[in-house]
Amino acid sequence: MLDDNNDRYRAPALDKGLDILELLAATDQSMTQAEIAKALNRSPNEIYRMLDRLVRRGYVARVLGDRYELTLRLFALAHQHAPVRRLVSQALPVMRNFSKDAEQACHLAVYDRGRVVVVAQMDAPSYWSYSIRVGAHVGLYNTGSGHVLLAFATPALRAMMEAEREREGRMDDEARPDGLDERLALIRLQGYELMPSLQSEAVYNLSVPVLGANDTALGALTCPFLPRIDRSNVPDMMEALGILRGASRELSQVLGRGDEQAPD
Structure with missing residues (x-):
């Protein structure tokens, strides 16, 4: 408290x-x-x-x-909030297509008062999947979603996000890691985050921004990629990342970026 x-x-x-x-x-x-x-x-x-x-x-x-x-x-009240409701309603069909094509789960997260909140989630079509439930709070510093939301924020907004995290007492994730600013600059340049999960072995965070005006992130679309060793005819990690980036571009365009493209 x-x-x-x-x-x-x-x-x-x-x-x-x-x-x-x-x-x-x-x-x-x-x-x-x-x-x-x-x-x-x-x-x-x-x-x-x-x-x-x-x-x-x-x-x-x-x-x-x-x-x-x-x-x-x-939960019902939160989804009556118009911006989040619109974001989720537009994202779900795109997320469903991604999960079908990549055969992986994915989730959509937004920043809210010092924390990252999962607002939509889509299971993989197969029995094997790694997913995070809607409503879960994840770290700003130790997740792909958090990195993307920070990387695609203006300097002023990023400073506010980090200060708010401290002020609101959101200390359930790691301390600010060394080299974070350089990492965020790289994420913004390449347009995605790809990192081993800091919570689960064998899982990789593939995270891309859903962009609004001025290339700021409205949300982060993340695939907790789980490599399959029982099948050879499924997309590998880099192929899944390509599909995820296509989903990001589609959703960003729908939500107001017009004909602009998400970073390549």
């Missing part, structure tokens, strides 16, 4: 409700009132009324008698 000791204007009840939502969003398990209170360093009585209101408003559900978990209401 954020340290708001220096905030000039505080709303303790709102903070309490947001703390509960963020806590439940960070766990895959339902929690009891006592567990929530302990995790937030509050008494059970302190959060009882707030939990009751969140249940009544449909943001939290009471399950198994005395346990609480998030509903999909926040």
Whole structure:
């Protein structure tokens, strides 16, 4: 949770409700009132009324008698936001074609207040696939998506993104790596990131920008490439990257770059 000791204007009840939502969003398990209170360093009585209101408003559900978990209401609200909704709706057909042609999974991620959020995902057509669920938060510094979003930001926007990451306490990924600026310059020059996954062995991040005006990234389209050793008639990594770059150009054009081309 954020340290708001220096905030000039505080709303303790709102903070309490947001703390509960963020806590439940960070766990895959339902929690009891006592567990929530302990995790937030509050008494059970302190959060009882707030939990009751969140249940009544449909943001939290009471399950198994005395346990609480998030509903999909926040997810639905997020997808009512017009820019994200348009981006996802335009991206899904392109992502489906990529997955079919490359026989790999892919996902679309955007930057949001110090973190990278997956807003759309497409499985590979085969049984074998590596995918990241919609709504997942991934690192700004240790993922292909994060690198692409930083590389295709203006200097001012990049500085804001990194400062916001620090200010919002998004410290769940690695510290800023040495040589990052040089790496980002190379990504912008070549138009993509290709790197071994820092989370899973044998997986490679193939990431390309979805570009808007002024060559800034609206999102990052990433294929967590999983090499196949059981078949020889599937696209290899560089072929998959070529298909992904074609998808990036198509989507960038649809979303406002006109006849311009994504970097080659």
